[in-house]
Amino acid sequence: MPRETLVDSRQEILRTAARLFQQRGYDATSMNDVAAALKLSKGGLYHHFQSKDEILFEIMNHAMEITEERVLAPARAIADPETRLRALIRLHIEVVLSPRDREITVMLHENHPLPPTLRKRINTRKKEYIHFVENLMAEVQRTRQAKGAVSPRAAAFALLGMINWIYQWYKPEGSLQAHNLVPQFTEMVFRGILG
Numbered sequence: 001m002p003r004e005t006l007v008d009s010r011q012e013i014l015r016t017a018a019r020l021f022q023q024r025g026y027d028a029t030s031m032n033d034v035a036a037a038l039k040l041s042k043g044g045l046y047h048h049f050q051s052k053d054e055i056l057f058e059i060m061n062h063a064m065e066i067t068e069e070r071v072l073a074p075a076r077a078i079a080d081p082e083t084r085l086r087a088l089i090r091l092h093i094e095v096v097l098s099p100r101d102r103e104i105t106v107m108l109h110e111n112h113p114l115p116p117t118l119r120k121r122i123n124t125r126k127k128e129y130i131h132f133v134e135n136l137m138a139e140v141q142r143t144r145q146a147k148g149a150v151s152p153r154a155a156a157f158a159l160l161g162m163i164n165w166i167y168q169w170y171k172p173e174g175s176l177q178a179h180n181l182v183p184q185f186t187e188m189v190f191r192g193i194l195g
Contacts, residue, residue: 010048010049010058012038013034013038013045013048013049014055014058014103016034016037016038017029017034017055018059018102018103019037019102020034020037021056021059021102021110022105022106025109025110026052026110026113027113029052031045031046031051031052053113053115053118054118056106056110056114056118057118057121059103059106059107060103060106060107060114060122063101063103063104063106064107064126066095066104067104067129070094070095071088071095072129072132074091075087075088075091075132075136081136081139081142082140082143084136086186088136089163089182089185089186089189090186092160092163093163093166093178093181093185094178096108097167097178099172107122108167130156130157130160133156133159133160134153134155134156135152137155137156137159137193137194141155141194144194149194155193158193162185166181
């Protein structure tokens with residue numbers, strides 16, 4: 001089988017598995033379910049991935065790549081700390097709400113089933129992101145000379161917790177739309193957490 005076909009097949013399996021994990025949950029989705037959704041034999045699925053854990057790990061790894069590419073890289077390119085933080089809030093919300101990036105919601109919701117070695121690899125990448133946000137919070141506090149402000153670590157966890165939970169309650173047809181969320185979350189961070 002040509003290399004492109006193998007890569008395309010793996011990507012299609014990951015996209016389909018991410019959709020199923022998002023809809024049904026990881027535990028309620030079997031390898032048979034993934035194979036059936038792809039019209040593949042179970043053996044055909046095992047040709048690409050050895051286990052459901054491997055599929056979940058690859059989905060989460062891809063989610064971290066999306067975060068690196070669409071949130072961290074553009075934010076890092078901004079010199080001013082406040083502007084960088086505002087961009088990070090907007091970009092992170094956009095990634096969490098992106099209907100095409102189901103990997104993000106799977107990563108946010110399904111971390112516990114991974115075996116310890118795979119979980120450690122994903123958690124290392126998550127910690128790098130948390131440290132980036134924590135350092136950015138500290139930098140913004142210094143530029144604003146915020147006295148008595150919350151610790152940068154607490155501020156980072158508060159911000160990431162708020163944004164990462166959006167997928168649980170957000171409804172595209174609801175009164176809170178993405179274009180409303182970005183300024184409101186930004187205001188909460190700058191007036192509340194960093195106020």
